[in-house]
Each structure stands twice: as structure tokens, then as C-alpha cells.
Amino acid sequence: MKKLLKRMTILSIAALSLSFLFPTGAALAAQDNNYENTVTNIAHRGSSGHAPENTIAAYDLAFEQKADYIEIDVQMTEDGELVSIHDTTVDRTTDGTGSVGDFTLEELQNLDAGSWFDSSFAGEKIPTVEEILDRYRGKIGILVELKSPELYPGIEEKLADALIERNLDKPNNNKIIVQSFNHDSVKRFHNIIPSMPVGVLVGHGQADNGEITDEHLEQYAKYADYVNPNKSLLDQDTVDRIHHRALKTWPYTIVDEEWVDLLMDYGVDGIITDYPELMDFR
Template sequence: MNRYIFIFLVGLMFFGVAAAPLSTAHADEVKNKDRKQTLNIAHRGASGYAPENTIAAFDKAVEMKADMFEVDVQMSKDGELVLIHDTTLDRTTDGSGNVGDFTYEELQKLDAGSWFGEEFAGEKIPTLGEVLDKYRGKIGILIELKSPALYPGIEEKVAEELKARNLDKPENDKIIVQSFNHESVQKVHELLPSMPLGVLLGNTEVTDEQLSEFASYAEYFNPNKAMITKEFVDRLHSFDLQTQPYTVRDQASADYLLKAGVDGIITDFPDYVDPR
């Protein structure tokens, strides 16, 4: 064989072998980059692994390196902002009745963990202020106003808690307020003009006129994950709205949403979005 041809073939084999892992590494880097751009939001904390809306669930979200966790805010009979999803106590505590019919002291006597597992016995219903103080600077917090029509003045109360901690002008959207009640979101916008806000919606058709209105006071449109397609994400982005759909409880849904290009994923299982 001609000496030059031999050298050429050896060089070709070398660079071909060397290039393959570089190409694979680049593909993995791109994939990881895409994942990091999609916020990993632990739904009610890492609620697939610990009782929802408890310190245990929020600690688990931090441990799993979620970017944010979501909380549900309601109000006690004596005006304390408490974190619980249902408007009744029956499902997630050993109490019974409407959340708003109990004082904060009465709510603190309830066990909010045993329903999930014996190892969580004694978990309490936390307050918004307690959670802001414990986790600010450690992880982002997505605050949902739950059934605000039941709690007149809850928007002002939330605004006061944020202002008191200089969190009413968050950098990098580390604190976001959202609700299914769009009038309530608009009210928060009036109270805290610099606060990033989100509009929640179920699996319902939405017009361009509605999206334009939402974009006038909110930065996020967070729908049921069933609404999401790549085309719909592009449509939301055309209105300068980011989207963080809910609620992922399986790996296939997480993978689908990542490919659709959503800005964040609200999930009970943070490891489905980012397996760190």
C-alpha cells in the first residue's frame, strides 16, 4: 500500500473514533442545557415523596434541587396565611371542616403528615411567612392564591408579607404569584406592579383576545398540561407569555413537555424533570 494512502487511512480512523464521543458529548450538553432552561417546579413541594404543603415536602424539593416549589395559600379564621390545598381539612389532616372556620392556633394542633405516611406524623400546616423566611434565597417559590373569593383581603395580606421581606420586587422571578381567579391576579398586580404573576387555567380553549388581556398584567400562562402542544407554546411566546403547565406525575408527560419547549414544569416528582 502507498505510504501516504496508509497514513491518510490511519488518520481518518483516528479522527473518526475521536469525533464520535465528542459528538455524543455535544448532544448530551445540548440536552442538559435545554433541561436547565426549563424550570423544575415541585408541586406543593416534592409531594410525590412527602405530604403536600408541608416543611417535609419543601425540604425534599430543596434536596432534589428543584428550581422552585409551589404552595397553596388560604386564610385562617383569624387572618393568618396558611398553606393547604383543599378548602377543607379532611383529606390532608386529621381535622374536619372548612379551613377558614378555624383559627391559626386550632389549625396548628392538627397533624398534616400522617395521612401520607407514619414517618411524617406531626407535620404541621405551615404559614406563608414561615416558608418565606426559611427558604428565601435557597429556592424559588410559586405562590398560588387558592379560592381567594372565600378570603376577602387575602391579596393585601400576601402583598404585606412580601413587602415586609423586600420580596415584592424579586429578581429572576424567584417569587411568582398565580391563581385561577384572574381578578385576584389583577388585584395583586395593582398592589405589587413589579411582581411576576401567573394566570392558571384548566383544559379550556383560549382566544387571542384573552391571551392579550392576560399579557397586560401577567408574565405566565400556566394551563393544564393537556393543553400543551409545541404550536401552543409558540403561540403563548408570541404574546410574550411564558408557560409552566401542571401537573406532571409520570415520566412520559415530563418528556413530552420538555420537547414542546415549555418554560417550566409543575410536578409532584422533580426527578422526572431533572434526575439530579
């Protein structure tokens, strides 16, 4: 009997040792889930699939859904205030008409930015960037997109001033990243606050026959930390070439599970989505 117990103990120890060397399917699945959870979840214009984009309602919901970042679009009013709105006109997302840059802040904030989405959001306002920074800094990351900055001379300096005033220009700055499709604007901002990570947005018009070339990446790597392209511009080779240059990639804009799975298979670093719950890993 003692010999049998001794033999069983030895076998149990051996089995335990093997389990460390050769994980079971369940253990491997757990490891995979741990890897997946390193992919950053960026709520595009807030949780914009469920609430009116670029409003406090959408940002609050993204926070409640445990997104890692909110993405905000930034433009400038006639009187030089920074506000969060995507289109260069207010027509689509408010009850007003006209170009964002032709409104004062007071005039913009008299508009209803929620009813277009659903009557339950009636009265939502266009928020200021300062309001967003004060409300969310240290609580959730903020991916700031400078929208059509060529329309707003000095917008990079205005944004830098707002960040510096709040001590958000330092390394480990509570997760603030600045990006734009206008790469000259990204360079200008980088020159103002070199310590802050910046990203280049890449659409089909900025690719070469649907490809982000090595030449593109070599240029981006001189000043940027992120290459954030339209999702359809990515494949395994492109993601590998981005990573080879020590850059990260957060593709946009994902609205279904199939794209989440595909992009995660490629090894992207983050996913910009209208539906943060898609990143509740299965």
C-alpha cells in the same frame, strides 16, 4: 518523516476545526442537555409524591432534590393569618374536619397534617406563609398560588404585606411568583405589586373547547408573565402562541417521564411536578 508529521498536524487542526462547525453526536447530546437544564423544575406542593403536600417535610425534600421552585397553596384563617393548604376544608389532609376559614391559626396548627400520608410524618403541621418565606427565601424559588381567594377578601393585600415586610417586592426578588385560577385576584395582586411576576392558572373550564385561544392570551399578556395550564391543554401550536406574546408557560401536574419528554419537546419553560426527580435529565 518531517513531511508526514507536518501533514498529520494539518489534518488534526482541520479535524478540530470541523468539530466546532459540525458537532459530533455526543457534543450535540451535551448541547441538548444544556438546553434541557434551562427548564424550571417546580415541586408541586413540595415534593408531594414523597411527603405530605404543603408541609415543611415536602418543601425540605424538594430543596434536597434540587428543585428550582416549591409551589405552595395559600388560604386565610378565621383570624386573618395566611397558611399553606390546598383544599378549602381540612378533611383530606389532616385529622380535623371543617372549612379552613373557620379555624383560627392556633386551631389549625393543633391538627396533624402528616399522618394521612404516612405514619412516619405524624405531627407535621400546616405551615404559615410567613414561616415558609422566612425558611426558604433566597434558597429556592416560591410559586405562590392564591387558592379560592374569593373566599378570603383582602388575601392579596395580606400576601403583599408579608412580601413587602421582607423586601421581597423588589425586582430580582429571590424568585417569588404569584398565580391563581381566579384571574381577577391575579390582577388585584398585580396592581398592588406591579414589579412582581404573576401567572394565570388555566383549567379546562377556562379554555374554549379545550383550546387556549388568541383572545385569552391577549388578555393575559396585559398583566401576566406566565400562563400555567393543565398539561393536556398544551400542544406545539399553543406553546408557540404563548411564547409569541412574550409569556412563559409552566404546565401542571406532571407525574411521569412520558409527559416530561413530550412537554420538553414542545419547548415549555417549566414543569410543575409531584416528583422533582423526574427532571433529573437523562
